[in-house]
Each structure stands twice: as structure tokens, then as C-alpha cells.
Amino acid sequence: MPFVLEFENISKEYRRLVGGWVIALNGFSLQVEPGEIFGFLGPNGAGKTTAIHLAMGFMRATSGGGRMLGKPFGHAPTRRRVGFLAENVALYPRKAEHLVRFYGGLNGMSGVVLKARACEMLDLVGLSQEARRNVGGFSRGMVQRVGLAQALVNDPELLILDEPTSALDPLARVQIRELLLRSRNAGKTVFLSSHLLSEVEQICDRVAVLNKGRLVAMGKTSELLHSADRSDIVARGIPDNAFPDSVLENGLLRFAVPASSQREALERVWLLGGEVVSVNPQHRSLEQIFLQLTTGDSRSTGRTVA
């Protein structure tokens, strides 16, 4: 199956006026499959925005390359099939409806279709009442919604969103999440860069974590969240100090052990006359994984989940 978005060993270096060269991306490779919501994570300065800008053709790679919808990065006609929302999107100060139509026009749309589509998109992002107002007077959250409307106006096959909900209130975030899920259900692909890990955890099929220009983890969200390294065990009928760091809840003792010691732990429960209620791979939050991968833990560097 052809990839919708593909980075192939791509590197990008910048020269600063003071301080020499900065490596923003270092041999970065990634493939995004059709019809998935792909979460793109990383701390500030990791190279996420650089990667997105390379894909959109705003920059040229120092080495390596990539393809978007089957065409090399920077191929202008391909961008007509892509919707893009930049981080801290900046738009021209004019009426919201006119603005969305302007951006639709740049994608080759025109006439009644464009007008109807612009109104539809503003309605979708909850701005139908504000369509005739000048964007210059909008709050940051409203500008971001207009930005999303312009990204969606051409009914894109691939949606690339850089922090799309950073300026939105909780209600709007929920609406955008639902919108992204609807897009996926309609067969679209969403490439989502976000710092809101709970959001990514909820909607992304796969995630990749970037740190210092390198990919440090990639895989299905569910697989990343369930650690193969540790197991959560729930047992009853044993003393509550039988295992270190155990928690007693409603007569059930919960504790975690390394996966390699799981068998010994279970045998110990039975030896103590207890009963094993459940054994599961330990569930971690994306935040825990993110912190583990990006806070200089050398063991996590280079780890890739297939």
C-alpha cells in the first residue's frame, strides 16, 4: 500500500548568525499510512515543525527526501489535495468567509462550489455567525478555527495539522477531535503534531516521538501504552505487604512486576494461598512514555516499536 506521507532519511541543518550550525532533523524516516490519524510528538525544538515544513515544501532538505501523496515534497499541484494548518496560524485581516474563499481559490476552487464549501467549513468550525466579521478582530482561538476551515475547504485527502488545538477552549477541542475522527472515518489521513498528549492518546492510531531531530519511538498507540516490560497483577487473599509498592483496594491487592518476573510473582501468590484475579501488561499514559523518551533517558533513544 503506498504511503500518504513518507520521510526518507531526511536531514535539515540551519546556519545561525551566531552559534554555527543547528541540526533540526537528523536522518529522519517515517511513513504515514492512508486512513489513519498519526500523532507526531516531541518536545520543543525536537524538529516536528521542521519536518512538517519540509513536507509542505516550505524548506529544502539538506539531505534525504520524501514523498507526499506519491509526489516528491514541494510538488505544488499535490498540495491542492492537502490541507495544512500552521502552528500559530497567521491570516490576512478580512472577513472570515472571504478569507476561506481566498484560500480555496488558491487551491483552484471557484464559483458556487467554493462559496458553499466556505460557508460549510465555517459552520463546521462553529463560526457561521461570524462569517461576515473581520478576522483581524478575532480571538486567537477563533483565528485558529478559521485556519482549520481554510485547511479543510478543499476537502483534502491528507490533513497536516501543527498544534491545531493549542489556542482552543476545552469544548472546541472536543469538537475538533470529533471532526478529525469523522475525517478519518471518511477515509482521510490526518497527520497531527500536538503537545496535548491526552488528545493524541484518545484519537491517534499511531504515534511517533521525535527528540533532538531523531525518531525515538513509533508504533500503534495501543501498543505503546501497554508496556511489554512490566505487568500489572491483581490478586486477593494474600498479605498486603507481600509485594513492594502494592496497593490494597476493596480487598484486592494491585502491584506491578517486571515482565521477566511475572511467573515467579504468580507462583508466590499461589504459594501464599492467594488467588490471581488478573494479569495485564502495564498500562502507561502517553505522558509517561513521552517523558521517558525525551528526558535524556539513553535507554529509550533509538527505540522503535514496529
Add this chain to the structure above:
Amino acid sequence: MRQIALIAINFVREQRWPILVLMLWVVLLAMLGLVLDLHRSREDVLFIFKQLGVYGVAFAVFFGASAIHNERKTRRIMAVISKGVSRAQYISGLLIGIGIAVTIFAVSMGVTGSWVLSAGGARASDVWSLIACLMLACVLSAAVAVLFSTVLNPLFATLATAITLGVPAVAALHFGSRWARAIPAYSLLDQLLQFSFRGGISIPWSLVVLALLESFVLWLTASWIFSRRDVAVAVE
């Protein structure tokens, strides 16, 4: 083509205030037409008319040198070129936008000028010939400025443009007028600056063709360079 037109119109819309400021000088020229005895004060009126022409070229350079930088600085360029717009189309849109701005100014200057200068004894056809030369000088100057703006910030792009346009003019003064043909913006503007009520004007067609060709080559070069430039740096 639609994309180019949209970018051009958008440019004019974004630059509406500088264009309006420029138009104030045309209004001044019209006011003089209303209050002065045009036949007796015609040399003063002609001086203001020539001054307007120089302002037109200066604004064209200013527009050209700052257009890309302003869009990058405000980060508005990203939403534009994230669409199905090539870099060559983007540069074309900017140049045509500058062309529209110059045309608005020049036509209004032509309308007012043909009234006040005709009252002073000039032929309206001569005035419009001067306006055509001025427009071409503006477009060529803007093309030079846009070319430099693809690699330089507005200040240095303006300086580089001034040098590029000025060196042939200085060389012409010292070594003969043929040197001014290297980049004929000055030669075209000079048609306006040398105009007098006593003599007419004949359009220098060779300069016109040369200016058009050079503008085209400059546009191609600017597009080629701009398509190889990073337009965004990481915000992180």
C-alpha cells in the same frame, strides 16, 4: 492563472494604504490645477508631475523589496504557499500586484496630468507616452527589487536595487548614454525628467522592448532563486 490573480489582488489590498498615500500627491496635482493659473505656473506644475514620477519608481522599489519579507515576517506566506501555488506563481502574483499598484497610480497621474499639463500647453498624447515610460520603469525597478528581495532583507534589497539601477545612470553621465541601456529604468524615467513644454516626446521603442525583456528575465531568475529558498524557519 487564477492563483496568480488572487495573489496579485491580495497584494494590492494589503498595500492599499501606501497606494493611497501615493495618490495624495496626485490629488495635490489636481488641487494645483484647480487653484493655479496653469498657463503661467506650468513649469511648477511640470516639476511636481516629474516629482510624482520619481515617487512612483521609489514606491515600486519599496513594494518589491519588502513584499516577500513582510509576508514571511507575518508568517502569512505559509497559508498561501501551502496551497497549490508554485513559487513561480507566487513571484508572478507579487510582480503583477506591484504592476496593478503602479498602474492605479500612473493612470490617475495620467488623468490628472493630461488635464493640468494640457492646460499648460502639452499634448495629452505626450503625457500618456510619458506615463507608459514611467510604468515600464516602475515595473523594471520592481522586478530588480523582487529579485534582490529573494535573498536579502528589505533594507539591503533596496540598497542593491538602488545601486543596480543607479550605476548605469552614473555610467551614462560619464561615458555616454548607451551605458544607461544596460538596465533602462533610468533611461525610461529620464524621458519624463527631460520633458519640456517646448519639445514633444517619441517613445523609445528599443528601450521599451529591452525593459520588457529584462523584466521577464528578472522574473524568471527571481522565481528560480525563490523556489530554492526556505520560506519558513522552525518556530521551535
